[in-house]
Each structure stands twice: as C-alpha cells, then as structure tokens.
Amino acid sequence: MELWYTEEHTENVRFSMKVKEHLFSEKSSFQQVDVLDTYEFGKVLTIDGLVMVTEKDEFIYHDMITHVAMATNPDIKNVLVIGAGDGGTVRELTRYSTIEHIDMVEIDELVVKASKQFLPITASKLDDKRVYLYFEDGIKFVEGKENKYDLIIVDSTDPIGPGEGLFTREFYKNCYDALTENGILINQNESPYYDRDAREMKRAHTKIKEIFPIAKAYQYHMPTYPSGHWLFGFASKKLDPIKDLDTDRWNSLGIKTKYYNTDIHVGAFALPTYVKGMLEDATC
Amino acid sequence: MELWYTEEHTENVRFSMKVKEHLFSEKSSFQQVDVLDTYEFGKVLTIDGLVMVTEKDEFIYHDMITHVAMATNPDIKNVLVIGAGDGGTVRELTRYSTIEHIDMVEIDELVVKASKQFLPITASKLDDKRVYLYFEDGIKFVEGKENKYDLIIVDSTDPIGPGEGLFTREFYKNCYDALTENGILINQNESPYYDRDAREMKRAHTKIKEIFPIAKAYQYHMPTYPSGHWLFGFASKKLDPIKDLDTDRWNSLGIKTKYYNTDIHVGAFALPTYVKGMLEDATC
Structure with missing residues (x-):
C-alpha cells in the first residue's frame, strides 16, 4: 500500500509527499498535531494538516x-x-x-x-x-x-x-x-x-x-x-x-x-x- | 467531474493543479506537448508531462x-x-x-x-x-x-x-x-x-x-x-x-x-x- 499526505496550498493546488509511517496523531484543545515519516523530507510535523517543519529543510x-x-x-x-x-x-x-x-x-x-x-x-x-x-x-x-x-x-x-x-x-x-x-x-x-x-x-x-x-x-x-x-x-x-x-x-x-x-x-x-x-x- | 494534472517532482513528491480544460495535446518527433487551462495558474504549457510555462509566473x-x-x-x-x-x-x-x-x-x-x-x-x-x-x-x-x-x-x-x-x-x-x-x-x-x-x-x-x-x-x-x-x-x-x-x-x-x-x-x-x-x- 502507498500512503500519501496531501496539503492544499490553495483550493486548486495540492502538494503531496509519500509517507513511510504516520508516527503521531493527537488533538489538543488548540489544534490537531501530526508527525509523519516521509521518504523525501524525513520527519514532518503538521498542525491542522499544514506542514510546519520537515527534517529536510x-x-x-x-x-x-x-x-x-x-x-x-x-x-x-x-x-x-x-x-x-x-x-x-x-x-x-x-x-x-x-x-x-x-x-x-x-x-x-x-x-x-x-x-x-x-x-x-x-x-x-x-x-x-x-x-x-x-x-x-x-x-x-x-x-x-x-x-x-x-x-x-x-x-x-x-x-x-x-x-x-x-x-x-x-x-x-x-x-x-x-x-x-x-x-x-x-x-x-x-x-x-x-x-x-x-x-x-x-x-x-x-x-x-x-x-x-x-x-x-x-x-x-x-x-x-x-x-x-x-x-x-x-x-x-x-x-x-x-x-x-x-x-x-x-x-x-x-x-x-x-x-x-x-x-x-x-x-x-x-x-x-x-x-x-x-x-x-x-x-x- | 474534477480534473487534476499531477507532476512528479521526485518519485516521492507530487504537485497537482486543478484543470478547467485540457486544451491541446500533440506529440512531435521530439516530445509530448500539452496545454492546460488551470484555475490557479491560467494556461500552462507542459513538455513530456513537466511544467514549462504558466501564465501566473x-x-x-x-x-x-x-x-x-x-x-x-x-x-x-x-x-x-x-x-x-x-x-x-x-x-x-x-x-x-x-x-x-x-x-x-x-x-x-x-x-x-x-x-x-x-x-x-x-x-x-x-x-x-x-x-x-x-x-x-x-x-x-x-x-x-x-x-x-x-x-x-x-x-x-x-x-x-x-x-x-x-x-x-x-x-x-x-x-x-x-x-x-x-x-x-x-x-x-x-x-x-x-x-x-x-x-x-x-x-x-x-x-x-x-x-x-x-x-x-x-x-x-x-x-x-x-x-x-x-x-x-x-x-x-x-x-x-x-x-x-x-x-x-x-x-x-x-x-x-x-x-x-x-x-x-x-x-x-x-x-x-x-x-x-x-x-x-x-x-x-
């Protein structure tokens, strides 16, 4: 199975990265926090489904x-x-x-x-x-x-x-x-x-x-x-x-x-x- | 129906744009040439499936x-x-x-x-x-x-x-x-x-x-x-x-x-x- 994470950069533009593993997913009283392990960018932290930090850049x-x-x-x-x-x-x-x-x-x-x-x-x-x-x-x-x-x-x-x-x-x-x-x-x-x-x-x-x-x-x-x-x-x-x-x-x-x-x-x-x-x- | 064009930036990264209309598609003896009309980028020219030019940028x-x-x-x-x-x-x-x-x-x-x-x-x-x-x-x-x-x-x-x-x-x-x-x-x-x-x-x-x-x-x-x-x-x-x-x-x-x-x-x-x-x- 291939796992992909997709972010909507606008409603008409999408950016997707291939995922090794969905490492973490938890919702605080403020927001949804996830961590992915990806092939291209290493570990990636997202908040409410938007990339915040990647190991690569x-x-x-x-x-x-x-x-x-x-x-x-x-x-x-x-x-x-x-x-x-x-x-x-x-x-x-x-x-x-x-x-x-x-x-x-x-x-x-x-x-x-x-x-x-x-x-x-x-x-x-x-x-x-x-x-x-x-x-x-x-x-x-x-x-x-x-x-x-x-x-x-x-x-x-x-x-x-x-x-x-x-x-x-x-x-x-x-x-x-x-x-x-x-x-x-x-x-x-x-x-x-x-x-x-x-x-x-x-x-x-x-x-x-x-x-x-x-x-x-x-x-x-x-x-x-x-x-x-x-x-x-x-x-x-x-x-x-x-x-x-x-x-x-x-x-x-x-x-x-x-x-x-x-x-x-x-x-x-x-x-x-x-x-x-x-x-x-x-x-x- | 939603039409999306997706380009592989690497084998693990994809970039997609929502398409209004696929305006042109023809193969020369050198390469495949396509023109798309897109919502975000206006007209887009691709060669062999890679974006060459968009009206937006x-x-x-x-x-x-x-x-x-x-x-x-x-x-x-x-x-x-x-x-x-x-x-x-x-x-x-x-x-x-x-x-x-x-x-x-x-x-x-x-x-x-x-x-x-x-x-x-x-x-x-x-x-x-x-x-x-x-x-x-x-x-x-x-x-x-x-x-x-x-x-x-x-x-x-x-x-x-x-x-x-x-x-x-x-x-x-x-x-x-x-x-x-x-x-x-x-x-x-x-x-x-x-x-x-x-x-x-x-x-x-x-x-x-x-x-x-x-x-x-x-x-x-x-x-x-x-x-x-x-x-x-x-x-x-x-x-x-x-x-x-x-x-x-x-x-x-x-x-x-x-x-x-x-x-x-x-x-x-x-x-x-x-x-x-x-x-x-x-x-x-």
Missing part, C-alpha cells in the same frame, strides 16, 4: 528567522520567542554564547511534546539552561512588558486558529513596548504568491510599519511551504538590517550555517518588484 | 533569464536564444531597442505552434522584425560560429530528451567560441534542492567554469518548478554581473518589470551556504 527557516537579527545586533542578550514549539528557533539562538536569557512562549504543550519525541533535530536545545519555557498564550504574555527584550521572534503559524492574535495591531504594539531601545521584532510574514497568503503578508506588514520606524521584509526559499517563496518581517526602533550589519563581527563568531551567510543577509532584503509594490501599497 | 523566469545580462552589458546587439519555444525570452529581449538581431533556435516547431495558439502572453513578439526563427538543433547551430553573439541564452528543458546535449562540455565550448569579447552566456542551471536536480546543477556549473573565466550562478523563486528554488548560470569572458552592473543606466531605460530590479540583480547572486558549497565543490 527546517534549517532554512530557522537560519533565517534568527541569524539576520543576531548579525544586525550581536549584543542581543534577552530574547522572547513566541510559538516555535518545535524548538528550532531556540536551537539556533542557543548557539550564541552572548545570549543570556530566552523566554519561549508556546501556547500548545502538545507541539513541544511531539517535537521532543520525534524531532530531536529541532528540539535538542529546549533544555538549555538559558531557556525558560512557558505554555501560555504569547499574546497575553507580552502585554504590559516594557523595555525588557532585545529581540522578539514571532514564529507563528498562519493567522488562523491560535495564531490569529499574533497578527493584530495590538499585539505588535505590545511587542514594541516590550522591546529595548535597540530592540528588533522578527515575524513570520507569509508569502506573496497565492492570494490568501499575499493578503495576510500585506496586512501584517501594514500594521507593523505603522508602529515601528524601521519595518522591512526579507525573503527565503522554503520548498515545503506553499509556493516556496516566504518572507520574514524585520522591524525595529533604531537598527537597520543592512546599515547596521557588521559582517566581520558575525563571521568572526564561526557559527556554521547551511543557509544563512552575510551575503544572503543583504540579498534577502532585495525583493521582487511585485512584492515591493504589494508591501508599499499595503493597507489593512 | 512566467514573468519571473523570463525577467531573470534576460535582464541580468542586459543590465550587465547594455551594449548587447546580437543575441542567440536556444530553446525558449514559448517566446517569453524573446519577448523580454525585444523590449531593448538597442538589440539589433535575435537568432532563436528551437528544435521543436510544435512548441512554438502551441504557444502561438494558446500562450499569446509569451509568444507575442516572435514576429518582431529583429527575430530570426530557426527550427533546428541548437547544438548544431552554434557549432563553428565565432565571435558572433554578445549574448547566448540557453533556455532549455532539463537534461533529458532533446535538452540533454545542451548540458555538455562541447556545447558550452562552442558557445564560448560563438561569443564576442564581452560575450555573456546565460543558462538554465537547474535547482539545488532535490537530488536529481542538484546533480545536474553541479554538472552544468562545473563544465561551464572550466571554460569561462567568469562563471557564477544566481537564484530566483519559481513556484511552479520543483521546490521553487531555481538557478540560472551567468558566464562570460570579461564581464562580472555585479562589478559591471550599471544600475543607473538600466533604470534610465524605464523598462517596467514585475520581478527583476537592479537590487534583486545583486541579491540573486547571494546564494545560501549549502548551494555555494555544492557549486564550489562540484565535479562532473
């Missing part, structure tokens, strides 16, 4: 969600990570000895449980002694915090289900307040290619640029996400991801990466004309 | 295969295009009034016929008076030519079937000889993500860099090709795509593009670390 996502901010400001010491239950974002952050404290707030303990059991490749550093894990709602967690974090990473799902509140103006404003003077906000900023993703990309960027003096987006190639063309947002009060990048300093750290490097750091901010147009004209 | 491919060379050397006058039967590459080239002559060599007249009938969006400029269309084997066409073209674009399928000879050392050497002193070779250089594509990517690059003093690769987001992460090769005798780029001059031309701009020109040459590694270490 998680390095791309986790390199780009962390190192761009860290290379822009190597003095980052206190970090808040929201979402990211698979642990990959924290794994990359713990490679910086200069980081002193990481609060990780994941609403759904089941994601962490499944990742620890089946995705040690991403979950391996969740027990680092600098990591404080909270199973809480990130939206509430950030409320009322002031001048506390040098970096906030919003490693969210799409804005449906529990991820929806992570795409609101109020939430971004609370992040702004929770950040220090040189603070940086990195957010999962969706994709320009399919209509629904593009709408969310524009909405998120519009809200962020109303709040932060510096608000840009950068792109990466993520083959297991719809269209493979995805963006992160980079927002800050003072630091510019290109002008403030210190390539020599980052390269002197000797952190080995498979996707990120200081050339692609700069290159990733060069967006296609149609994407620039969407982001510049965006309204909520 | 052909602009990405055709912007990146032409404008990078043209912005590096705006004095290009004589161009040879091999393959490219859908006409999109020629359409972009004809936007430069400075180009005097374009030889387009497509082995399979059926591709041009199907494109003219169903893809006027790409085939619209094949009757430009500067365009000379040859239905011949591009490999033979380039043999023995010397110092004739300022730009050769190899807009090929994958190296299987009639496209195979366009990935050989002999062919690239003949292109070198056919180019003028400032000549540039652009080639479809496959993709780093899936094993088979990555192998061909490395093989093509290795051969080209043995022949050309300058041999680089640049990437683009192509959602309807496997993984969405694809490369073109840029090779030349003298010109460097970054150092010799004259951004002001290209921008003064006022050519409106949806994907290409002079920022992404530079950014596209910044490759992920794993791709750089593959290209540097590549052997045939």
